[in-house]
Amino acid sequence: MEIELIDIDEDIGEVGKILNEQNKRRGILIHALQKIQEEHRYLPEDELKKLSQKLGISLAEIYGVASFYKLFYFTPRGKKIVRVCLGTACYVRGSKKILDALEEKFGIKSGETTKDLALTLETVGCLGCCGLAPVSTVDEEITGEIGEKKLEELIRLISSTEEESTEKE
Numbered sequence: 001m002e003i004e005l006i007d008i009d010e011d012i013g014e015v016g017k018i019l020n021e022q023n024k025r026r027g028i029l030i031h032a033l034q035k036i037q038e039e040h041r042y043l044p045e046d047e048l049k050k051l052s053q054k055l056g057i058s059l060a061e062i063y064g065v066a067s068f069y070k071l072f073y074f075t076p077r078g079k080k081i082v083r084v085c086l087g088t089a090c091y092v093r094g095s096k097k098i099l100d101a102l103e104e105k106f107g108i109k110s111g112e113t114t115k116d117l118a119l120t121l122e123t124v125g126c127l128g129c130c131g132l133a134p135v136s137t138v139d140e141e142i143t144g145e146i147g148e149k150k151l152e153e154l155i156r157l158i159s160s161t162e163e164e165s166t167e168k169e
């Protein structure tokens with residue numbers, strides 16, 4: 001996001017007419033944070049400093065707002081986000097073993113990102129498809145009923161490069 005190009009009055013739109021200057025700036029903040037994260041997959045400090053200057057909002061306040069929302073990240077994230085469901089239905093059907101296998105295979109723990117930024121591994125409470133337990137996702141793709149064979153497929157899917165994934169489509 002070109003932070004320098006933010007036009008507070010233009011970007012806030014019609015609603016800006018009823019807001020004072022400070023609230024206009026705050027109104028832009030979340031949108032700007034989302035744009036920065038879309039671009040970098042997290043919120044780099046340099047970008048937040050620029051945003052702080054542009055909007056006249058202290059860096060501490062920006063961090064305060066961003067850390068309130070779970071969707072913002074402060075450390076680099078992997079190109080692929082792999083989530084293993086540890087909700088009850090998945091857990092009783094062995095999802096912890098899936099997590100253990102992925103942690104061992106990729107050399108990271110849940111919540112970590114590989115050094116090459118290829119992969120971030122996370123756990124979730126429930127993905128809302130308990131009938132398919134145990135469930136895991138790679139970005140938006142869901143894999144359910146993961147047994148040994150599907151675990152191998154899942155690992156292949158996680159290991160595949162972007163080019164390989166595009167070729168399959």
Ligand code: FES
Pocket residue numbers: 085086087088089090091125126127128129130131133135
């Ligand atoms: S518990 Fe895993 S999808 Fe609901």
